[in-house]
Structure formats: C-alpha cells, structure tokens
Amino acid sequence: MDAVALRVPAGEAPHAGEGREIVGEGTPEAAWRSWRGLAQLSRAGLDELVPPGRRTVIVAPHPDDEVLGAGGLLSALAERRREVLIVGVTEGEGSHPGSALWHAKALAARRGAERSEGLQALGLAAGIDRLGYADGQLASDIPGLARRLGETLRQDDVVFATWACDGHPDHEAVGQAAARACAARGARLLQMPVWMWHWAQPGSERVPWQRAIRFELGDAALARKRAAIACHRSQLEADATRGAPPILGTAALARWLRPYEVFFT
Template sequence: MKTPSPADPVIRSGGTSEEAWNGWPGLTRLPRVDAETLVPDGARVIVVAPHPDDEVLMVGGLLAQLARKGIPVRVIAVTDGTASHRGSSTWTPRLLRQVRPRESRAALRCLGIVESPLRLKLEDGALSNQRGRLAERLCGLIDFRDVVFTTWHRDGHPDHEATARACASAARRRGARLVEVPVWAWNWAEPGDPRLPWRSACRLPLDSDATRRKCFAMQAYESQILPDASTGAQPVLDAVMLQRAARPFEVLFPAGHPDRPVPGFRSR
C-alpha cells in the first residue's frame, strides 16, 4: 500500500475557504472561455458524473447555458451514490439508490434539462477496480462529435480519478474532446497550489441566470446537504461546498484531442 506523503491530497471538513480562493488573483487571470468555444457547432455534450450531484458541481452553470441554446446534453451517472452515508440508518444504501437519482433528475430540471441521466449502476466507492469496465461502457456511448466533461484525474477522490481516467481512455479511442473539472481539489488545494494545472486552465463566466439555476439545482440534493441525524455526521456537501457552487464562473481543464484541440483555446 502506498504511504501518504505531505504532497498527497487530503479531503478535509470545510477545507480551503472560499474567501481564500476569492482573494487569489490567479483565478481572475485565467483565460476566459465561452460555451460556444467549448462546444462548437454540431457537437454534443456528454457529462460523466461519478456520483449524482457531480454533474452540477462540475458544470451546472455551463449546462444551464447550453440548455437555453438548445444544445443536446447527455448526463451519464456512473454510480447511484449509495456509499455517501456509511453506517447511517437514515440514509441506507437501499434508500440512496432510489433517492439520489431522483435528486439528480430534479437538479437537471432546475438547469433546464429534461432528459434523465443514463445510469450505469457501477459500485460506488469501488470505481478504481472498475475503470476498464467503465471505459468500455463509455466507448459505446460517445463518438467523435462529442465534448466529454468529467472530474479531474487528480481530484483527490478515488472515484473521481478513476472516472476521469476511464473517460480519457474512451475519448482517445473514440476521437472525442475531453474537458476535466476540479471538484474536491478546491477543498484540499491552496490558492496557487502547484499540483493543479493552472497553465492549462480556463475560466467560464456564468451569467446571473445560470448562476441562480445552479444554486437552485444544488438544493435538490437534500440527502447531501442535510446533516445525518442517525450518525451525527455533517452534510456531505457542507456550506463551503455550496459557496463554491455559487461562484459566477467555473474553472475547467480542457484536454481537447491531439488532432483537434478545443477551438480558440491555448495554454498561456
């Protein structure tokens, strides 16, 4: 087993504050990108979420903008999020299997997306052992027209990292573009942290409607934003996570494709 080093990501309660991130000028200096650049004419958007709620945490604002423009979006839920409340008698895996997909559907409706996520039903908390299987499933679901959005491959959560690597494999084989998005990295990283690929990052501004819709969408995840009375555990998505979700921008790491980089985007 690998022995953790001081450089290894550690997800902690609360984590780095939003005030600290907002005070870092590096965020405002990131190159700006718009939805039209990320998703060119004729492209389809595929969002691959390790757990229900990751689709909104990653790109909820972008999805609201795309829905207004009528751009086709398909959300793929890799797991049903049944391992979010270990030891809970309130939020049992059986109940979460029913509730979390329902929450995701409600959240997407807040963003203007009516199509329900495609559920792959892989085991929550065990995606590191299912990466090859996931990549094969994804190869049958994406093609060269697609822009695939998923979690960052060094996000600090094993399921997020396994999903990202499976997406990278499938996108490479199918000729699709890939965009990775940090979720938990905001928790364990510090402003300017050299472990994040700032030189290849970009910033997607969100208008007030997209920001508002994303905030409403987060409220649909009742199982994740309320404390667990049976264990005394704090919410999975605490106040700091909800503050991050309310940002009027989203930070993306576009990987593009070796032969067809994301149009208009270049590293600084």
C-alpha cells in the same frame, strides 16, 4: 459527489493521492477569492467549449457531480437547446455509510430523484445513461469503465468528466477512464475540478493552471445552478443517526457557487 473524510487512495499511481486530503472544511473560499490567479485564467464562451452541433456528455461519478462541476454550463446549454447526455456512473448509494436513516437501496432511489429534479431546475431535458457501478469501487476497474464509456461516446462529442487528480477515488477513476475513452474515440475531453478546491491552495504547483479555462456564468445561470444544488437534499442535511454534518456543507457550497466554472483542457 460523496464526501470522503480521510486521505483518499490513489487513482493514477500508487501514491498519487498523497496531499489530496478531503478533511475538515478545506481551503476557505476567501483565500480563493483573494488570489489573482483565478481572475487571470483564460476565458472561453459556450461555443468555444462546445461548438454548435456537437453533443455534450457529462460523466458524473455520483448524482450531483454534474451540477457541482458544470451546472452553469448545463444551464447555458439548456437555454440554447443543445443536445446533452448525462452519464451517471454510480447511484451514489455509498454517501451515508452506517446510517440508520439512509439504507443503500433507498438512498440510491432518493439520489436519482434528486438528480432528475436538479436537471429540471437547470431547464435541462437531458438523457441519463446509468452505468450501475458500485459507489466507491470505481478505481478497481478503470479499463472496464473506459470500455463502457467508449461504447457511449461519439467521435464529435465534447466530454466533461471529473478531474483525474481530484482527490476522491471515484472522481479520479472517472477522469482516467474518460481520458482513455476519449482518446480511443477521438472525442474532446475537458475535466471538472470538484474536490480540488477543497485540498489545493491558490497557486498550488499540483494544479495544471496553465490548462485551466474559466467559463463565466450570468446571473440567471448562477441562480439556476443554486436551485439545482438545492434539489440534492440528502446531501444538504445532517445525519443525526451517525452524528454527521451535511456532505455539502456551507464552506464547500461557497466554492461551487461562484459566478464562473473552471475546466481543464
């Protein structure tokens, strides 16, 4: 999940990105914790989200998005020895623009290794389908990405992709492309809010809370998710060569390390 420190462009419509700003530290986790709405969300267990015998496909715009959005779910799937495929849309080479520490090719290799370590920390031996799209450019070819995803999907897959209104242009493009691909193939789609927790406010009317499902994580699954996130060191370390703080800062991590995950149907 590459940080975007500006007002992000639209994915769905010419002005769809307005109000979804990824700047500063975002909405404090304390504000989310104090909002009763999260406690009142509908709950679903693993077999309700992914019925036995069906493959789980996680479509991640960048290495680490699968862990941030669904690391606890992946841990639970690994424990049950379920079939999982990770679709890595980009290699995340654009997360440190202008850095003298990380050049794009080396960063892509590093992030790929971090992804593998993170999945291992979850206990997951998942296949990874790397699509090789350029980081930061997904909104320019949503129909093409939808076709590529459609070639990968099975009719009975349960697909998790980043939310189509998440705030990051790559996340939104993936959400839209996945929706098209799932509709064409007849697969079930759930969307993962990743950046939403940053720009939205509790009770925001821009968020489809009526379609939100809460998946509870046990202590072991949460610990494995924490360990998996820790593998993404390139995103957790400051870059002194461009005076940039960690992309995955303390405030953001607090929102991703809750004892539950939320998905939109």
